[in-house]
Amino acid sequence: MMRLRVGAWWLLALLLLPVLVPQALRTRRRALRLAPAAGPQQGVAGAEFAGPALRVVLLGESTVAGVGVACQTQGLAARLAQALAEQQRRPVAWQACGENGITASQACTRLLPQALAAPADLLLLVFGVNDSTQLSSLRSWRQALTCMTQALQVQGAQVAFTAVPPLQHFSALPWLLRRVLGLRGTLLDRQLRAVARQLGASYCPVELEFAADYLAEDGYHPSRLGYQVWASGLAAQLLSQQLLSQQQSAASAD
Template identity: 40%
Template structure:
């Protein structure tokens, strides 16, 4: 059964009506002038060795979503959100981390549910990170439908990865994007904040964790790619650190059970080593 959330309509200010022609022109110019950057290249999965490979099985993370999932603004996935997130989780957990990514540039939440989630890595991850929202914002997805889309997306991930923790990355602070002029930036930013509140409610209702994006990151132009819209590698690193801190993961790896007297210690260790392979 599809999950639905209660929704309160947010009235639009009547003061924006006279600005409609200006906003339309600014939106058209922004789309035409913003450089089109390619998704990151390189492997869509990776493995980072921990300090003690035999201490615990590798922690597995899958990043699913739109342009930020596929690393638009970076040259390689290892220098985009998946790679930097794996590095941050390795430091936090003191474990090896295996990562993979499934995404589509320009995808809406509805498309991610229908097309991206089904083809994501089938291995059982410990953590799934979702990035979505900006394309629904640009396309002015009605807010009631956005609420339903987010509930469906979280539910689809839950159905596919029942044992994984789910982290929903919050909407970016669009009101600070350098590529977007005022007053369009103000209008889109206000709508993005409303969408983020709906996203938070959907995450909570679906048993996921919502991680709001730190607005301070958007004040540093160096954290944006050349299009002024997507993160640069430095931006992905900063964002990944925040997401790793917010991720609902064990603080420490579970200690290995002591071997019984007379048991061959190579047996259990061999089992643990086999489990640390990449996704």
């Protein structure tokens, strides 16, 4: 079934190539390019709470680098740490290992060593947009996700994936281009979910309304409000899955 879907996507892309290529080139020329967020790439949220800190590391593309906001304290990593600290009433030490424009395969050599050097209880992988736009093969996508997950699990970290963002809602892209890339992202997301199931990692859908207020001025990355809403949803999902995992472990022990 997956081969049929992939074949259908390539057939569609080839048929629309005379339209998609000019759109892609024009979009690249006109795109507003925002810099990564300024400030330290790590910090502590909920320092007012007692107890040992939960260590959270985010590994990923431009959203982990904080593109779309002015400073990292407004970005996904810091916002997620704050939401987790408030929900669990404990300190959360966070670190962002992100690079603008990076694919999952590139991250295996350029970012994974940083993540492995930072002891973590929870490690969140945030990829998919660049692999969609750069047409990464499904095989290389699976291999990269598997490589990173297994390396991180060996160190005892709980690994979670965010879903591939829905490119069909990125207002910076022309309608036809974003629909075709959105379909490509859906194919990658199916593979991501399969890898998560196989390796025992968590999978978190992107629960974010892609309205103007939630997008930065480039129409491509989240705004300050967008990161805050995305992080709150992620924290709730991670907490729910953590409790579910604990309940399953308790039931197995009984």
